[in-house]
Amino acid sequence: MRLTFAGISLLASIAAACSSGKTTPAKSEAPAHVESPRPESALTTVKLTPEAVKRLGIEAVAARVDTAAATRTLGGEVTVPEGRLAAVTAPVAGTLSTVSKVQPGTRVARGAHLLTLTPLSSGERDQAIEARRALAAAQADAETVGLRLQRLEQLLKDGAASARSVEEARGQSQIARAAVKAAQERLAAAQQGSFGPGGEIVITAPFDGIVQAISATPGQAVAAGAPLLQIAQVNTLWIRVPVFAGDVDEIDASQPAAVRRLGGTGAPTLAKRVTAPLRADAAAASIDLYYELPSTGLTLRPGERVLMDLPLVKTQPGLVVPEAAVLYDIHGDAWVYEDLGGNAYARRRIQIARHAGDRVVVARGIVQGARIVTAGAAELFGTEFGAGH
Secondary structure: OHHHHHHHHHHHHHHHHHHHHOOOOOOOOOOOOOOOOOOHHHOOEEEOOHHHHHHHOOOEEEOEEEEEEEEEEEEEEEEOOOOOEEEEEOOOOEEEEEOOOOOOOOEEOOOOEEEEEEEOOHHHHOHHHHHHHHHHHHHHHHHHHHHHHHHHHHHHHHOOOOHHHHHHHHHHHHHHHHHHHHHHHHHHHHHHOEEOOOOOEEEEOOOOEEEEEEOOOOOOEEOOOOEEEEEEOOOOOEEEEEEEHHHHHHEOOOOOEEEEEOOOOOOOEEEEEOOOOOOEEOOOOEEEEEEEOOOOOOOOOOOOEEEEEEEEEEEEEEEEEEHHHOEEOOOOOEEEEEEEEOOEEEEEEEEEEEEEOOEEEEEEOOOOOOEEEOOOHHHHHHHHOOOOO
16 A cells, blocks of 8 residues: 555656646737728718708619620720721822821821822923813803804894804803803812912822821822822721621610720720621621720720620619719729718729610629719719819
């Protein structure tokens, strides 16, 4: 028993010694600490007085689930509309010299001087003088024939002339008047171009546009009808969209399509469907559809590739809000203002699933029934960031 108690005492002493040497580790400090965290759902709330709400004309509608047109995203190519790409040609054979410094890409106004052409033939240099001379001669002939007709008509009344001679004089008078009209038109055509003191012809721009290409250089001799330069009217552009032939009937031609630049951000530009030449590609089994960009749309260039969200005939349900309620910041993010009641408005970030006419389908960011500001949203955005102060 003694040995047993001794062994127990020894074990107890060892255990006590081990427990007395053991230390509890201290709790480690977090590597990062965020003070006063503020989630995006608790962004700045704009509070207005009732007078300010009335002055800004703020209106709100409830976000609701509704059917909206589905879309299909395809690639498109910016083109110049048919008939708006003109080639300026030389009216007569001559030698070119510059009037103004015109380069490809230069924007020109209608009637702007582009090039000067010195005709090779002296007769062509004097065509305006010749046209005036021909008009004066035709007018003199017409006056002479008219006086002769008057005399014959008087003699016919007196019985001293035949009816046949009067009819012949009337025919000659009609011919003379036609000659005068033709001479006037030739003179007007000659005067449409600007002529210098040496008979040189100034080539002018036929309409407002941009010089796309130059085919001749100063000092070069050109033949009559030779192309000199090409001008494109780019105030309004078309977008050609190749669509698989089997999908054409699914496109809703009555609705505009949303145009987006490759890698672009912000609100898309709406383009309407236009009637254009019937063209297709047999190798790709595609049919070309054309959409017209408004003059206030994106600043695009002919030949540029863009993304087109084409509206489909079929519809899909989704949470929709008016397009006028959506605001875009400088990074292209979309926002709306939610009416919290009591003249308080909170900014909410939204993700847009698609554009459907004058409405947008929201993927996330707001819930059904939330009252979203439509009229006055831009004013609230300016007020929040100081522009409205």
